Amino acid sequence: MAANKKLLMLPGDGIGPEVMAEVRRIIGWMDKRRHVSFDVAEDIIGGCCIDAHGTPLRDETVADAKAADAVLLGAVGGPKWDNVAFDIRPEAGLLRIRKDLGLFANLRPAIVFDALADASSLKREIVSGLDILIVRELTGGIYFGEPRGVETLPDGTRRGFNTLVYTTPEVERIVRVGFELAQKRSKKLCSIDKANVLESTKMWREEAERIKGDYADVALSHMLVDNAAMQLIRDPKQFDVIVTTNMFGDILSDAASMATGSLGMLPSASLGAPDASGRRNALYEPVHGTAPDIAGQGKANPLAMLLSFAMMLRYSFDMEEDATLVEGAVEAVLDAGLRTGDIMSRGRTLVSTGGMGEAVTAELDRRAA
Ligand code: IPM
Numbered sequence: 001m002a003a004n005k006k007l008l009m010l011p012g013d014g015i016g017p018e019v020m021a022e023v024r025r026i027i028g029w030m031d032k033r034r035h036v037s038f039d040v041a042e043d044i045i046g047g048c049c050i051d052a053h054g055t056p057l058r059d060e061t062v063a064d065a066k067a068a069d070a071v072l073l074g075a076v077g078g079p080k081w082d083n084v085a086f087d088i089r090p091e092a093g094l095l096r097i098r099k100d101l102g103l104f105a106n107l108r109p110a111i112v113f114d115a116l117a118d119a120s121s122l123k124r125e126i127v128s129g130l131d132i133l134i135v136r137e138l139t140g141g142i143y144f145g146e147p148r149g150v151e152t153l154p155d156g157t158r159r160g161f162n163t164l165v166y167t168t169p170e171v172e173r174i175v176r177v178g179f180e181l182a183q184k185r186s187k188k189l190c191s192i193d194k195a196n197v198l199e200s201t202k203m204w205r206e207e208a209e210r211i212k213g214d215y216a217d218v219a220l221s222h223m224l225v226d227n228a229a230m231q232l233i234r235d236p237k238q239f240d241v242i243v244t245t246n247m248f249g250d251i252l253s254d255a256a257s258m259a260t261g262s263l264g265m266l267p268s269a270s271l272g273a274p275d276a277s278g279r280r281n282a283l284y285e286p287v288h289g290t291a292p293d294i295a296g297q298g299k300a301n302p303l304a305m306l307l308s309f310a311m312m313l314r315y316s317f318d319m320e321e322d323a324t325l326v327e328g329a330v331e332a333v334l335d336a337g338l339r340t341g342d343i344m345s346r347g348r349t350l351v352s353t354g355g356m357g358e359a360v361t362a363e364l365d366r367r368a369a
């Protein structure tokens with residue numbers, strides 16, 4: 001199969017470039033062995049872009065990202081940029097690219113690989129076999145609501161404020177994504193809100209109830225976010241697909257990651273609305289951050305990045321077989337006992353970032369032979 005798939009790589013800061021290098025390795029393998037040609041361009045985002053251009057994201061990068069079939073992003077930020085102006089922080093670049101590309105649907109699967117069930121901070125029986133999907137709204141809510149800011153009142157008091165706002169179309173499109181994904185899985189959707197306190201999320205709940213008639217095969221439930229945080233730790237397997245707001249999704253996905261053993265294991269896909277031809281903007285990134293404490297040392301776990309690449313194969317290119325191949329290779333390498341530091345336990349073999357990528361590639365070779 002020959003295809004020319006345009007990718008834009010934005011490795012970013014900290015461990016971003018190291019984990020992205022392992023994607024390059026897999027792409028090199030696929031070019032050779034699977035005859036899929038990827039046309040890869042690379043650019044900068046985040047702190048490194050602030051250093052080079054005084055802004056975390058340039059307009060031309062946004063244009064290139066829109067023109068690409070898919071964007072792969074490492075991670076952005078780090079202590080070096082803690083004191084730059086708030087609106088040009090590295091994180092602002094990430095938020096802008098999500099917003100400008102219209103990536104409203106953020107899919108964050110939390111899957112426990114059997115070999116890692118003991119790396120979880122929860123008991124094996126609570127997490128083993130866990131496979132949930134958090135669908136996080138990504139371009140609205142309190143992250144983007146206006147007004148926002150910090151003002152100084154006449155008496156010298158400072159007042160900081162943000163606005164949690166959702167419109168019905170914003171809620172409807174993300175909740176529909178939740179329903180559609182639930183239809184392909186166990187047909188259970190849990191919508192998470194704070195409807196007992198926040199009007200905007202009470203409206204969210206009402207919208208979900210209104211829409212559910214279109215998905216008669218899916219059982220919709222609702223949960224308040226505080227309870228959901230507790231239930232995710234108590235009994236995560238009660239969930240299948242979760243749909244929630246931008247900020248609640250940010251928080252709950254970090255919590256869910258611990259069930260899987262490490263934040264270094266969680267991939268994500270951020271998708272825009274499909275156009276008439278079915279094409280959609282898409283960005284794939286690990287849920288983890290830049291891990292400045294271990295950056296540049298070859299200690300980072302590249303698996304979340306590789307699993308994000310697998311999500312790209314599935315969601316942007318409909319390459320289900322190749323996606324499963326990569327995911328299967330990751331699982332096999334874990335089964336064989338290879339571990340980066342974040343998931344290391346007694347009796348396992350500690351490998352570097354590159355060592356892990358190399359092992360995944362070798363396993364791909366074996367499987368494709
Ligand atoms: C995430 C991150 C980002 C977010 C930060 C880096 C802006 O925590 O993707 O979960 O809050 O969305």
Ligand code: MG
Pocket residue numbers: 250251254
């Ligand atoms: Mg987060």
